[in-house]
Each structure stands twice: as C-alpha cells, then as structure tokens.
Amino acid sequence: MNGHVFVVGADLTRLSCDDVLVPTDRTLRVAPGWCPLLPPQLISGHVDDDACVALEWAGGERVLEVPGEGDRRAWLVDTVDDADRGLDWLLDGAREALAAVARREVTRPAHGRARRLVGLPALGTGWGGAAGQRGALLQQLLPVLREAAHEHGFDVALVLRGPSDLAAAQRVRRGEGVGWDLPDDLRALAEQLGEKARRGQLAIFFGAGLSAAAGLPTWEQLVAELAEASGLEDALRKGLSALPPQDSAALLARELGRERLEAFVKERFGPGSYALAHALIADLPVQEFVTTNYDPLVEQAATDIGRDVRVLPFEEAAPGSPWLLKLHGDASHPESVVLTREEYLQLGDTRAALAGVLHSLLLTRHVLFVGTSMLDDDLIRIAHQVRSALQLQGSPSGRRNGTVLALREDPARARLWERDVETVAMGPADVPAADAARRLEVLLDLIGCLSTPPTGYLLDPAYRGLLDEEECALAAALGRAADAVREDSGSAAAQEVVALLRRLGHGGGAADGAEQGPADASTSAQDDRAQEQRPG
Template structure:
C-alpha cells in the first residue's frame, strides 16, 4: 500500500479541490456559519438537513445530503470537542480512519478522474476555533502533525491541513521542520529545501503552465484543442487535424470560426478566445492542491501561460477577504507594493481577445505583447525562475530564455557558476531536454522513494494499447503526486514570517526562559502601545505585532 502524505496549505477549505472535506462541529451539531459554502449549503438551507443519522458525542460521519455536482468533495462532520490538545489529534486521526473505512473505495474513482494517485482529504486546524483548545494552539498543532502523519502513512490516503490564520500556517510549518520524518523524496528533498530557502529570501519568481491546472479538472493544451475541434464538429477532418501541429490545429479552429460566423478575419482571434473561455470556465471548479501550495509560497512575482483564474483564487484564499482579489493581474492592472502580481503571458478568460493559441497569434505576438516578453526576461535576469507544470516547448518562452542565456554568456566568458536562469520541475525524465538546457536551467524530476522501489519495468511488446495507456496514466498520477509533495517540501522551508513567536497561545511546550521572554515582550508591547502617538513607537509596536505580540 502506498503511504499517504500530510500536506499543509494556507487558505480556505472551500477553495481547494479534494475528494472529501471535514467540517468541525460538536456533539449537539452546532455548526458555524463560516462552513456553509464548504458544505454546499445554499442560502435557504439548514444544518439540520445535513445532520448525519446517528449523530452524537465523538461522531465522525458523512453529511446526510451531499453537495450537488460531480466535482464537489464528499462532506464529513466530526465532533471536535476534546479535553486536551492530544485529544484533538486523536479526533483528526479518527475522522480520517472513518473516511477510509466507509468511503475509501468510493473516493478512488473521483481521485483518479482528478489525476490524483491517492484520495485527498481536506480539513481545517481542528479544535482551535470553538473547539475548546484555542488558547493552546501550539500543543494542538504538535498533536495534529503527529497524529495525521501517522494516520496518512498507515491508511494510504493524503490529507491537506488547511490553515486560515497565517500564524497557524507558520507554526505548522515550523513544527514539521522540527519533526524528524524521513523524506519521501530521497535526494530531491535537499533540492526542495534549497528552493524553499531561496523563496524565503525573496530570490524566486514563479512560472507555471497547464500541468498545475490539469489536477483541477482543466484540459491540457492538446485536450483543449480536441475539445475545440469537437465543439466545431470537425470530425470529418479528424485524421488530417491530428497530423497538424498544435498551433496549426488552433489556426484551423480559428479560421473555421470566422467562416461559420462570417466574422471579420481580424476579429477571428477574439472568436477563438471566446470559445476557449467557454471551455475553461465550464471546466473550472476549485484550485488544485498544486495551486494552493504555490499560493502558500507567497512569491511576489509570477508568470503563467494559463488562461484560467485558479491561481488567483488560491492566492486570494490565502491572503484576503472572500470575493476581493488579492493579486494584481498583468497586463490589465498596475502593481502595488503590498500585493503580489501575476502576468498572464498568453491571455485571460475574462479578456477573450487576449488569448494566444493559434499560429497567427504567435506570429504576431511581439506586435501586441512585446512589453510582456520584456517583463518575463527581466525576471529571468533578476530572479531565480521556478518553472512548474510547463513543458518548456512554448516558442515565445524558449526565445526569451535563449536571449537571456545568450546575453549572460556573452558578457561573462569566464565564470558561469551563477548563470542558471532557474529550476524546471518536470514530471518525467527527459535526458535530451536536460542536456539541451544544462547550465541554463536545472531540471528536477521529483520521484518518491517508495514509488521508485515499487515500480515495475514496462513491457511494451507484451502489452496491448489499453494496458499501455493505463500504465502511462498511472505514471502520470504518480508523477503529479511526487510534484505536489516536492512543492509541499519547498513550502515548508519557504515561510519567512514568525507570527506565532510572541503569541502566548503557541507558548505551550517552550522552555521556561523562552516562555518568560514572551511574557516580557508582550508587556513591553502594551507599554509601547500607550505611546502610539509617536511614530517611532508606532513602528516598534507594528513590528512586535508582526511577530505575534498581543499587547492589546
């Protein structure tokens, strides 16, 4: 049996694609209003309608009525009231065990459809918000990390622990770093740690592609083209279309749209963009685990070739009030000093005319989008570019990278020790690709030690087409999970804040001297707050609050 993994993300429970979701309550089934959307409860719905049969003290049961829609996770409720922090850990393990026992086999098809190797269970930080242990958050977090780490390993299911408060998220990651758990990534664990430390120092920018969104139910580039061809009923040209390259396939769709709708050829790109936007928005649901992990990194600059808005949703879920975007989307918005930004290199579903997909749109890319290319190249020059879920076959991206690499090589002929543009996290080993980009991009292929040991050698001559395709699908799911665990490890080492450090709620278990120091600094914060009319003292109070002081 494959060992499960405990993931930690910063965000909201209703903003993550999962197979099952856990909602905390008590023995009397008093559920807080903040969980209505997570439970799929409409404005006129009542909690009573979802109350599981047989509910009572210590219960962990599925909702009586499940949310409509195939992509919605199965909703579970758990009585989280416990007498101690360790009891909260027992509650978390108990609900995961119940899910596996009662729904494990039923969750496997939904996990497979979403490209997941194992079912994913999402839950909040139990016991801290109305669960009776909010004042002992440090001990609760230690108990959750320990209990869920053991449960996932033994039960063969993945769990995403979703922290809304940044202090909880930072404390969880600190606890995991201190926990001596063998790294499932083997030697790649050191690479992930190094990348996380670079993120923490502000040295990294993101570049991500369709591979991040596929786990959220969106099609790959080739899958998108197939869907467009199907919608335009071009079946009679199927054999011919399959012989064309991707850009030519999109060009044919664009030309057909213009002819069918008698559109001005100059506006045919907008027609294609509208059709692409329809496909993407119909398939978009919740951000994938990869989106949530990337958003948790809090990288300020990011670039994508994706048209969807799932990354933006994940960033907003981890940073701001619901319904108010927490990221500036370029080139339509201006950047601010307090918000991260995302550059949509190939357009956005909210701006159909901007979508770049066909050969003609790529040919004329520089005419319309040259400033975008300049911004991408500036990141290549000034940051370490972390490339995730992108095939590195995009003509424009390749040109940008070659030009930057050429510039660096031409101005420094003696020392290329720091000439790498960035790191490409790839889903499959490609020796030719690695050799092509050696010295320019470091190529990392995350693999789990257990998967490598269990993998059977392929026997293509002895397999029929269906068996070979199934084997390839299994390998894709393994690779996607290894990528997620790699990103989770990066995120564990990337946290740059310590908003729990001076918060007495996290002080349980600290050495006496550390606990006394926390009390002393909080007393200092209260005294300094009395002088907030002075700007210098106001700045000191602000810094102390950023480290968790509660001098109110």
C-alpha cells in the first residue's frame, strides 16, 4: 500500500510524528518556535530572536539530521534561497529531505500507528524561496509529497496553521481529485458527511479510541493501570477482569481513595502531544462536539489553529464559537470525572442536563461517532430515550440519527444499533486494528478536504494565482469594500463586514504575516508567529 499525504491544521511541535522537517538556512538558525523539537544542549545562542543550532553542514547538502534519543527525530532543511533559484530549488530540497528521512530505519511507528508519519510545514513560505508564492508552492509541493509517499511507503502530514493556507491546499487537492486510497462506499460516505459539515448539520462524538493513537489508555488499559497503582494483591487484580468495568473502577477507587484517583487521572490525561486524528477532527467545520474522554487533546489541536473551543460545562458557551461537552468529566477538573457505577448512575439524575445536550444533537443534527465501541451505558440509555421520543411522536421508523465509524466489521453490534445509527466499518473483522485506524484517518482527511469552505483564501494575495476570472473580479470588488471599512469602527454593521472579510482571507488571514515575518508554520495570530520560520 502506498503512503498517504494528509493536509491538516496543527502545531508541528505538538503533533505526534516520527519525523519532522524544520526549516533553516546556511547559518543553521531556526525560529524559536521550533526549539521544542531540538535537544536543549544544541541551542548555542540567539540572534535576532532566532535560535542558533550547534551543528555544522558537512558540505553542500541541504538536509541535516538532528541527533536525539527519543522516538521523534527532527531534520533541518535549508529553505532560504539567497540565489533566487525559484520553486524548483525548494522542491528539490523537499525531495532530498524525504529521501534522507527514508534512510532512517523506524521499526515501530509512534503509538502503534500502522505507518511512519513524517510532518512538515509549507517549506519556504516565510523568508525562504517561496515567500509570496504560497499558492504556486502548494500546487507543486503536493505532487512531490505524494511521489515521496509512494516511493518510500510512509505517510506525510503537510501541516498548515493559517485558515487561508488550509483552505487553499484543500482547493488544490479537490481540483486534482487524487490521493485517497479508499473504496467507493467510503468515498461516497465522505461526500455525504462533507456536505453535512458544510451545511452546519454535522456534530461529532468521539471516544477513547481517538486518544489511543496519542498513547492514552483505553478503558481496559486504564483499569489495569489503576490496579497497578493500587497495589492490590494478585488474586483481587485477577478477579477485576470478571467484573463489569464500572464495578472494577469502583473497587479501585475505594482502594486508592478519591484523592489519589483524581491525582492519577489529572496526570495521566493531562496536556500532551496529540495524534493526527485529533487534529483532523478539530479541523472539521463543526460547531458541536461531545466526548466521554477526559483528556484535552482535541481542544489543544483546535486552539493551535485559532479555534476557541469552549469546554462545557466548565466554560460558558459563546455565540458563534464551537463547544465541546465533556460528558464524563475533564482531567483538569478531576472531581468531575465519571468512573464508577455510582457515578454512571448519577448521569441519569444529577447529570441529566449533560445527557440532554446529546439528546438534542441526536434530534437536530447528524452525529458522527468516532473512536467509540458504542457499548457505553450512557450512550445506550441516551439512544433509547431518543428512539422512544421519536416513536411517541410518530416519527417514521427507520430514521437514523448518526453514523458510527467502526474500525472492523461487527455484524452483531451493527444490528444492535441499526435503528439509531448506520455503522460503517473501515475493514473486515480480520484486518489489523492499526491498519483500520489508518484508513479511518484517511477517511477523515477526505471529509476535511470536501468540507473546507472554498473561499478562505479569496482575499489572500498569496493565493491570487488559484482564482479563476470570476473569482478575481469578486476578490477585487471585495477588496474595494475592505478599503472602505475601518477595522476599529464601532459600527455593528462594519464589524460584521470585517468578520466576513477576515473569513475570506483579508487582513487577519495567513497572508498578514507572510512578508512581515517567517510563515512556514502558516499562522496569522500574532502570538503564534514564534513558530513561523524567519529563515524558512
């Protein structure tokens, strides 16, 4: 199977990858935002806010492996074209870097992923060889990345942080119409879900399977870790497997004590690197998310692309802002975590308002379930209540309120849920779980491509070359409107227009920072420019 090229909005320093390409120049300076990827002892000093890396080029090569002991390896890539050699020179550098990465043997990809993942920014779009030519770069870089993924067999993540960059890259991919190794039924499903997302009809429910790709435990693994921490004698620990999960957790909570249990959850499920699937979910143009997970990884991924996701019930929802309901609590509020049988029972009583949110989504949206076994007692209860309400109102039988993306075929479980949701498997029952999880990532990547609004780069000058004649005329007219509106105007109408123009790539879009400072990380937010590459 060929490798796949993902396009994703994320922060490369926090996305779980096996290898990361870091832009630099001949003096081996990098923007300080890349320092988390480099061993501290290799930072020899700073010049003009850039970090100096204590390594040396051996000759005329453009790729330098950064020594390290961890699973993730960084590679410095010279992307500063002082001789004005153009995009071909940059693309040759990308090929050289990916070939060098392929020569490093990786026997076990991070967190059991089926294939090695190599992450890179849009090389050279800051002060490098593609400054001001980001549209042309994307059109030529994506085929180069696909060729490398095909030749070397690893997956590649092109990581972009600016909304203009992400929208433009997705437009290029839609125009090419290639790059997704999926059967026809999954392609058709991606088109349906992408359309629902564009129309604001899609909500997302995600479970522990999503965070397993970031190294966090599933429910069974969590119980095993708690048993280890509790110091239970072997006979009792062996008997835990015979108990229902909530009862196992109740026994462990009693042995550990609530204070130690909360401290364990807070530390185990705290902030950290997120997986590709977290970023793909956070990128979707969806406003409502629900999870039974305790960790903050989807929120982190959303924050890294400028999405202010409000976490319910701990924060107040804001008009126009996406929100995420933590149905079983949040690790940063460990007292809220639902683990034991008694706490599960409370969801139908004192926590009924939280369940009511999911009731509402199942009645008013199409809910996409990702990373869940659909065996959670709360999900079963909520689905039953929604089904009963619809039957009471005489709703036509056969109505399905969502889609479950299952890793492998399970006819019995699909039949159990068929009155409520459609279950779509990534592969047959005997497919390895890691391969099925990777196919799920590819499907999410296609949904993201098809659902990304096609206008986020319309007013970004760096992407003018992507526009057709009609779009150019529209961009010119909107540009005149932008000149007539003051961003600091107190008029409510003016502020509505300013917000629209920003969504179309004007001013606050990624182009805003492209020439003022390095932009390989492609972000427009002022406080994110530390990771935009001055030398790259």
